[in-house]
Amino acid sequence: MSLNFSYYMPTRILFGPGKLADLATTEHLPGKKALIVIGASGSMQKLGYLGRVVDYLRQNGVEAVVYDRILPNPVAEHVEEGAALARRNQCDFVLGLGGGSTIDSAKSIAVMAVNPGLYWDYVHGGSGGGKTPPHRALPIVAITTTAGTGTEADPWTVITKSDTQEKIGWGSKDTFPALSIVDPELMLSVPPRTTAYTGMDAFFHSVEAYLATVRQPASDHLALEAIGLIARYLPAAVRDGNDLEARTQLAWANTEAGICESLSSCISHHSMEHAVSAFHPEVAHGAGLTMLSVAYFTYLAERCLPERFVAMAEAMGESTAALPEAVKPFAFITALQKLIDASGLADEKLSGYGVRREELPALAENSFHTMGGLYQVTPVPLSLAEVTQIYENAYR
Incomplete structure (x- = not known):
């Protein structure tokens, strides 16, 4: 920090x-x-x-x-x-x-x-x-x-x-x-799928702001709270769109996430998604982020900031106390997959939107060309080859 x-x-x-x-x-x-x-x-x-x-x-x-x-x-x-x-x-x-x-x-x-x-x-x-x-x-x-x-x-x-x-x-x-x-x-009128897409967008804004190299005390506090609120209330709002308590908690988490973007920054997860939806405009932003997320954050959890991945997992309700130290950061990936499943997005896949495996290198190049600045605040350096590999790992 x-x-x-x-x-x-x-x-x-x-x-x-x-x-x-x-x-x-x-x-x-x-x-x-x-x-x-x-x-x-x-x-x-x-x-x-x-x-x-x-x-x-x-x-x-x-x-x-x-x-x-x-x-x-x-x-x-x-x-x-x-x-x-x-x-x-x-x-x-x-x-x-x-x-x-x-x-x-x-x-x-x-x-x-x-x-x-x-x-x-x-x-x-x-x-x-x-x-x-x-x-x-x-x-x-x-x-x-x-x-x-x-x-x-x-x-x-x-x-x-x-x-x-x-x-x-x-x-x-x-x-x-x-x-x-x-x-x-x-x-209250937002359909379940759109609720899930937008909620996951706010979730990743918070996660990325918590990991970015330009993070600060206020953004850390707001990001962790938003991560926990979204993990708890997004599945509830997807199940019952008229749940005003869930909607209100999500609305606050989203506003917190926006403040985090002002005080910290998104990282290259967003650069990679922007390339996907630039090439395929029918991809909702939150859907694109979700489809890339497990592969992207697994790659980061293997290489940097283990204590931050542990803190995010615990904010989402995932217990890490009994886990070996080397495994603890991946509790966040477990919690992330649970959130994706509970929000009804487990069936989302890049190929379902017409993304072809052979265009993944072009997406990687586009992400650096258009949103290269976010790579500069990502907590681990990423090469073009590594970004292409993350796309490959996410592809199905």
Whole structure:
């Protein structure tokens, strides 16, 4: 653990069942005309969430325009399209309503609504231009309807450049939401499979933040708590989506995981998954992480930080006291497999999404090209050959 670090967490978070209604009265809205960003599936309209948000904003003296084309793996062209709509309508803040894809897109749209050029000009990594935006992003409000990405509590936004198959995370101090509302009642409608995918995403954010070389005391505390909460409550929420206690505990674990991403970092597990879903956009991010996870973390547990793997296993309820010292770190792998099974994801396999064994070396190369920075904070060095082998070990 490093005791030489920077702590910065500027987002105001309103958390708890029923908190969405606070949108009508809160004094913390950052403008008077919102671009509301939602997904293309239509679920926010069907569930009535969009109508409620528009009505609450109106009660608070705020007009709204809606952009509704965001995909589950969002793409740069929709960022630019949404930004153009925000400019035409003179919106002064951007509100993301939905899961991680819509909130991430809202962040990127907020950047491009006030900056010249193309979104990829400002992305770091891959073919991104690496420029610094000359103007600060519009303020961002996040209303999350899933317990998955933690994006309501971090600055990161993950967008894909479709023509080059590059899926890259990027962010700055300007892309922290100014206000986030986390209302677990909005998560009661999430189907079991999506609950599992998003919950596992939050789980791996926490695990990776706990292992990253840039970890710090606050991220360690939050990560271990989130790991334990998800291990306990994700299977319950998958079994019974109306279990508000499980949903609330998962929502908090997810927000904790987002704060961990702000204070620490994900590691190369995420780089490897981004390559998978860049090549195969139908792969949900949490599904991709899950399919790679046993092979990836087994490889790490064999080589580094045994005490941290033991601590994570114990946080998940796995007893290690009677195990030989050399075996203790692998109690985490046992606990991880139990969580995957209990969440209904044991049947997920890369080949089921059309991933071919012969493309695994290309995925490895893509992971270094697009998200190479996360390899720098991974606690053990990984070569291209080793990453390809991890893909091989995960493949079925």
